[in-house]
Amino acid sequence: MIPRKAFVVKGTGVHKDKLASFELALRDAGIEKFNLVTVSSILPPNCVIVPRDEGLEELAPGQIVYCVMAKNQTNEQGRMIAAAIGNAVPADSNDYGYISEHHSFGEDERTAGVYAEDLAATMLATTLGIEFDADSAWGERERVYKASGHIFDTVHYCRCAKGDENGLWTTVVVSIVFVL
Numbered sequence: 001m002i003p004r005k006a007f008v009v010k011g012t013g014v015h016k017d018k019l020a021s022f023e024l025a026l027r028d029a030g031i032e033k034f035n036l037v038t039v040s041s042i043l044p045p046n047c048v049i050v051p052r053d054e055g056l057e058e059l060a061p062g063q064i065v066y067c068v069m070a071k072n073q074t075n076e077q078g079r080m081i082a083a084a085i086g087n088a089v090p091a092d093s094n095d096y097g098y099i100s101e102h103h104s105f106g107e108d109e110r111t112a113g114v115y116a117e118d119l120a121a122t123m124l125a126t127t128l129g130i131e132f133d134a135d136s137a138w139g140e141r142e143r144v145y146k147a148s149g150h151i152f153d154t155v156h157y158c159r160c161a162k163g164d165e166n167g168l169w170t171t172v173v174v175s176i177v178f179v180l
Contacts, residue, residue, distance in 0.1 A: 003178035007055030010159040021169035034065040043097030069175040070101040084158035086116035088124035098123040113156035
């Protein structure tokens, strides 16, 4: 069971019930009709990221679907929440990559997203034996990673929201969904 394709979804939900808020976020993302199984953070070798609609066409309601999911929830008025996923793709498609999840409070979309991207790239770099200064800024490490010739691309996906003004539960999700 090695996924051959993956796609990215994002969603936000607001409801008086925490679980219903999560369900609405899954609906917004377009993946509420699947039995989702969250897995750890490996992008399989030769797994291609495809557009959301192309990936969804290959799945059926009720299907067990594997995904890497970042999720955050709050019922605090105005509290900023973020869910972000970073993805680091190796230059050699026969190698595996890394996907990271980040869930934060008080961060904007760029801050949370870059953090997730940095996590995924750093995990891949350490696996590939790329030497770098762990204390250097992300921009410098990103240049080192890509200049090594071992990392093809890094990217992040993020969804942020402020807690509902009436104290309803607010949920954000970002997921990379696998197609077998």
